[in-house]
Amino acid sequence: MNIKLTTPAAVAAALAGLMATAPVLAADYVQAPGSVLVFATKYDGEVFTGTFPGFDTKLSFDPAKLDGSRLDVTIPLAGAKSGNSDRDSTLQGPDFFNVGKFAQAKYSATTFRSLGNNQYAADGTLELRGVSKPVTLTFTWTPGAQPVLSGKATVKRLDFGVGGGDWTDTKTIPNETAISTKVVLEAK
Numbered sequence: 001m002n003i004k005l006t007t008p009a010a011v012a013a014a015l016a017g018l019m020a021t022a023p024v025l026a027a028d029y030v031q032a033p034g035s036v037l038v039f040a041t042k043y044d045g046e047v048f049t050g051t052f053p054g055f056d057t058k059l060s061f062d063p064a065k066l067d068g069s070r071l072d073v074t075i076p077l078a079g080a081k082s083g084n085s086d087r088d089s090t091l092q093g094p095d096f097f098n099v100g101k102f103a104q105a106k107y108s109a110t111t112f113r114s115l116g117n118n119q120y121a122a123d124g125t126l127e128l129r130g131v132s133k134p135v136t137l138t139f140t141w142t143p144g145a146q147p148v149l150s151g152k153a154t155v156k157r158l159d160f161g162v163g164g165g166d167w168t169d170t171k172t173i174p175n176e177t178a179i180s181t182k183v184v185l186e187a188k
Helices: 008-021 085-092
Strands: 027-031 036-043 046-051 056-061 070-076 104-116 119-128 131-142 148-156 176-187
Touching: 046 085, 056 148, 056 176, 104 131, 119 148
Parallel strands: none
Antiparallel strands: 027 056, 027 176, 036 046, 036 176, 056 070, 070 104, 104 119, 119 131, 131 148, 148 176
16 A cells, blocks of 8 residues: 655644554553551451551553553562551561561552542452452542552452461451552652
8 A cells, every 4th residue: 555645734644643543551650759558457356557668559550541551569568567566576477477488469450440430440469478369459540740549458368368377266357458558659
């Protein structure tokens, strides 16, 4: 096929046509200061929360075109802090995170859905203690110079072997752990 572009208008029209068919690429972001990753559960009926300082997030995301979006989070488990040194050392031990053998957890998602009203779902996989299971993160997206992803998920700890031995009793510690995050992002 031979196409002759003889005028500047014809060249511009041809370029516009090519650009209209080109795939829209998601914007790439990395985590910026001010981000938090929090977990909450109960012990003997008392709610406690903790954080995972030092987690790292990489995101490719375009709310107008969710295909091609990707979320990758690396969570160093040895840094888990709950405000109680005895509990923190138990969390790092073999019955819970077993940080000597499994230093980090990873969450990856490549399937994103719009839930309407600026709400989205990332259907991904959490790898924790050598076990990989599906986990959905629901989140809001706040665009801007430093976009913010604010999300939540529920993780069933026993699916990953977290809280083994004497800790498997769900009356002492519920199976469901609430995870929430606020990730401040900057363009990569």
